[in-house]
Amino acid sequence: MDEMLLLARCLLVLLVSSLLMCSGLACGPGRGFGKRRNPKKLTPLAYKQFIPNVAEKTLGASGRYEGKITRNSERFKELTPNYNPDIIFKDEENTGADRLMTQRCKDKLNALAISVMNQWPGVKLRVTEGWDEDGHHSEESLHYEGRAVDITTSDRDRSKYGMLARLAVEAGFDWVYYESKAHIHCSVKAENSVAAKSGGCFPGSATVHLEQGGTKLVKDLRPGDRVLAADDEGRLLYSDFLTFLDRDRGAKKVFYAIETREPRERLLLTAAHLLFVAPHNGSAAGAPEGAAAAGGGAPGRRALFASRVRPGQHVYVVAERGGARRLLPAAVHSVTLREETAGAYAPLTAHGTILINRVLASCYAVIEEHSWAHGAFAPYRLAHALLAALAPGRGIHWYSELLYQIGTWLLDSEALHPLGMAVKSS
Numbered sequence: 001m002d003e004m005l006l007l008a009r010c011l012l013v014l015l016v017s018s019l020l021m022c023s024g025l026a027c028g029p030g031r032g033f034g035k036r037r038n039p040k041k042l043t044p045l046a047y048k049q050f051i052p053n054v055a056e057k058t059l060g061a062s063g064r065y066e067g068k069i070t071r072n073s074e075r076f077k078e079l080t081p082n083y084n085p086d087i088i089f090k091d092e093e094n095t096g097a098d099r100l101m102t103q104r105c106k107d108k109l110n111a112l113a114i115s116v117m118n119q120w121p122g123v124k125l126r127v128t129e130g131w132d133e134d135g136h137h138s139e140e141s142l143h144y145e146g147r148a149v150d151i152t153t154s155d156r157d158r159s160k161y162g163m164l165a166r167l168a169v170e171a172g173f174d175w176v177y178y179e180s181k182a183h184i185h186c187s188v189k190a191e192n193s194v195a196a197k198s199g200g201c202f203p204g205s206a207t208v209h210l211e212q213g214g215t216k217l218v219k220d221l222r223p224g225d226r227v228l229a230a231d232d233e234g235r236l237l238y239s240d241f242l243t244f245l246d247r248d249r250g251a252k253k254v255f256y257a258i259e260t261r262e263p264r265e266r267l268l269l270t271a272a273h274l275l276f277v278a279p280h281n282g283s284a285a286g287a288p289e290g291a292a293a294a295g296g297g298a299p300g301r302r303a304l305f306a307s308r309v310r311p312g313q314h315v316y317v318v319a320e321r322g323g324a325r326r327l328l329p330a331a332v333h334s335v336t337l338r339e340e341t342a343g344a345y346a347p348l349t350a351h352g353t354i355l356i357n358r359v360l361a362s363c364y365a366v367i368e369e370h371s372w373a374h375g376a377f378a379p380y381r382l383a384h385a386l387l388a389a390l391a392p393g394r395g396i397h398w399y400s401e402l403l404y405q406i407g408t409w410l411l412d413s414e415a416l417h418p419l420g421m422a423v424k425s426s
Contacts, residue, residue, distance in 0.1 A: 042170070044162030050177040051169050057140070061175040062147060062187040065140040066307070070133060074311065074335065079131060079146045082106045086113040088126040088154050098130035101146040104188045109149060112171035112186075116153065119167060124154040128183055148187040150179075158182075190271070190307065201246065201273045201365060203255060204343035206356050209318075211238040218345045218356070219249070227347075228318070228355040234301075234327055236318070239349040242384055245363070246346035256306040257338045258315065260330035260359070265317045267359040268338060271307040273346075274362035274370055276353075278314035278329035303362050303370035309335055316360040327360060350381060 045051065054060045069075045079100040082089075087109065089098045101109070113125040129136075129150040132143040142148035151168070153160050158181060165184045168176045173186040204219030209228035216225065221241050229239035255268040258275065269275065278301065309315070314329035321328070347354060348363045352374035355361075364373035 042163065042166045045165035045169075045176070045178045046162065047178050047181070049165075050175065051165075052175065056142070056175045056177070056187055062142060063174075063189050065142065066145060066190050068144040069131070069146060078102060078337070080106055082109060082130075084110050084113055086110075086117060086124055088124050089130070090126065090128045093134065095133075097133055098127055100131040101149065102188065102190075105147055105149065108168075108172045108186070108188055109151075112151075112168055112173075115167040115171055116164065119163065120153065120155075120160065123157075123160075126152045126154045126156075128152060142187045145190070147190065148185065150183040150185050152183050201270055201344065201346035201363075202356055202361075203253075203268050203340040204249070204345055205340070206268065206345075208347070209355055209358075218347060219343055221345075221347055227349060229349050229351045229353045230316075230327060230355070230360055231351060231353075234316075236325060236327060236355075237351070239351040239353070242348045242350060242381070244345055245348050246344065248345075249343045251344040252339065252341045253344050254337055254339050256309070257334075257336045258306065258309055258332055258359070259334045259336075260315060260317055261333040263317055263319050263330060263358075264333075265330065265358050267315075267357050267361065268340065269306045269356075269361060270344070270365070271305065273306050273365040274303040274368065274373075275306050275309055276316055276360050276362065276370075277302045277304050277309065278316065303368065305365075305368055311335060318355060318358045318360075348377070348380075352377070 050056075052060055056062050057064050067075070069079065080103055081096065081099045082101060083099065091098045109125070109127070116123060116125045127149050129143060130148075131146040132141065137143045151164065153164060161181075161184055162178065165176050165178045168184060168186045174189050175187045177185040179185040202218050204217060206218045207215040208218060208221065210216055211226040211228075216227075221227070221244075223241060223243065225241040226238040227241050229237060231237055253270065255270055257266060257268050259266045267275070309332060311332050311334055313332050315332060316327045317330045318325055319328045319330075320326075346363070346365070352363050352370065353360060354363055362370045362373070364370060364377075367373055
């Protein structure tokens, strides 16, 4: 018993040491705030007050700007029109632009519309500005992404605006600002409500390749399985499956579907998950047998959030060349959003990488540094024999959640995905 206690204390020392270096995370829910509870008495916001009390484009609020969306851009499909009859849209441009927004923004706005009618019978929510395509806002405004709205009440009674701002906070907007005597500014995180409310990395229907041959669904992985992965130099190998950093069997989530042209493969993963992207010149195509310059230390290789991967970039897929299996760069043909109901799973391997549906991915997420994340999990790998007794149940692994909390204290918000580990689903 004394030996076990000593081992546990040593593990705690290793854990604290790793946290001082960085935060390595799985993609999952779990900032741990839980559901909002309406206070008994709502307090109006003061003029120029904003909640939360941090800058809008930081991790604790709506997250960083991800780029302007135009009608001709690939991301235009991320916007959805809002035809809620309980909301009045000013639409001064007469183009319908004010009705376009991300799904998350739409959900919060619709919730707010109900609150407004309950608070002031006969009064409706009014949107004066939604998605902006004409450049009327400041540089990197979230209006350009359909993630922000400026609102008033239908009666334009400015004495109501402080309470309107409070109702917007309660409706779940990620940042609310009593910006002007004439309107309230509200914004949301970068992804739609389904993706932001929950985590997970891959759908349960995704497949991995086993050392003994054949494939297995991600959801069926068990400790002791050895799955196809890659080392730091991009060489294919089989790595021990250790645990699930996040597991939600009944989850209904939105995934980024990334499809390659040749060979034709498709990988589904959540927005904040890391995917390896090849150098622009695709030099990995000439890598030695069994390697593809895809590993953690290979020059030019990057790990990007899935939400930042674009058509034309190259990811790494398994291909048969000269009778041998190799990792080769494949051009991304399309990136789309897909809702799946097969659950969500974040497998962790000893090498921190994994081949899912024949595409190489990191085991980590939220922070856009694969090597930092892998380093932060070193204590877990070293003490796996002890930690195996603490098998995770449904939801995010406790170790990942703790690392994330420390990471938010130590790291610049630019290093973390804007979703962070959002609100846990019930």
